[in-house]
Amino acid sequence: MHVWAYEFTAPTPIEALEAALNRAGPWSWQLRDSHWYGDYLNVRPLDKLRVRIHEQGAGMLEWEAAARRGVTLPDEQERRRRGTFSYRLLVEMDDGCASERPAIDGVLSSLLRGVDAHDIREIAPYD
Secondary structure, three states, X not given: OEEEEEEEEEOOOHHHHHHHHHHHOOOOOEEEOOOOOOOEEEEEEEOOEEEEXXXXXXXXXXXXXXXXXXXXXXXXXXXXXXXXXXXEEEEEEOOOOOOOHHHHHHHHHHHHHHOOOEEEEEEOOOO
16 A cells, blocks of 8 residues: 655635535545544545545544643634635555556646645655
8 A cells, every 4th residue: 555645724614625626626525524533525536546635623633632732723713714724635545556646646736726725745644
């Protein structure tokens, strides 16, 4: 399995991000929720390929980690007021996938530009 990740900011909450990504195509994203990870977007555009976008600071794991560090994460109202939402994007590609990382990254780059994402940078994979 090959796994890589990015983080970025966008001016929209995750529900609007889902709609914008689906308008941009070519993949069909679904909004999911998790008690531990918070709301996230999920897509499986190809067999053996999964991409998820997690809203940072939305799930219990992030809130608990921040509390251990003595950091207060901004709540939903504060993020909406500032108009900046932070996200992480995780790509999981199993061996035998019909595509390769450069092609997948090309689609992701185009999608992120299309939703006005900023401060895009590669990070260590997470889970």
